[in-house]
Amino acid sequence: MTQAMPLCRHSTLPALPAPPGPTAVRLSHYVVTRRTAPRAANDNRRPRAVPAWPWAVAIAAAPMLTAALIVMQLI
Incomplete structure (x- = not known):
């Protein structure tokens, strides 16, 4: 700044x-497990797991x- 003009503010x-x-x-950085898919109220199928x-x-x-069968056989 010493070589600039005295009143000039340009550095x-x-x-x-x-x-x-x-x-x-991204939300995917925070989501660990996926949400289960929505199911209808009358869907009576078993879940996958x-x-x-x-x-x-x-x-x-x-x-x-x-053990109960063995004890019954001994009596």
Whole structure:
């Protein structure tokens, strides 16, 4: 600025590059799982994913039923 004219406000220094503009915000960056498709109220089809709780109950009950059968055979 020392070499510019005394009353001139124009800087002789090189201009700084402009900051990058705002990038677009995409919802897909935040969505982890997809939403299930809407279904009609009278749609009685089973959902694609079968619930696991009946299998868990059967696996948990099998040893108890086996033990009960063994005890009944001993009595």
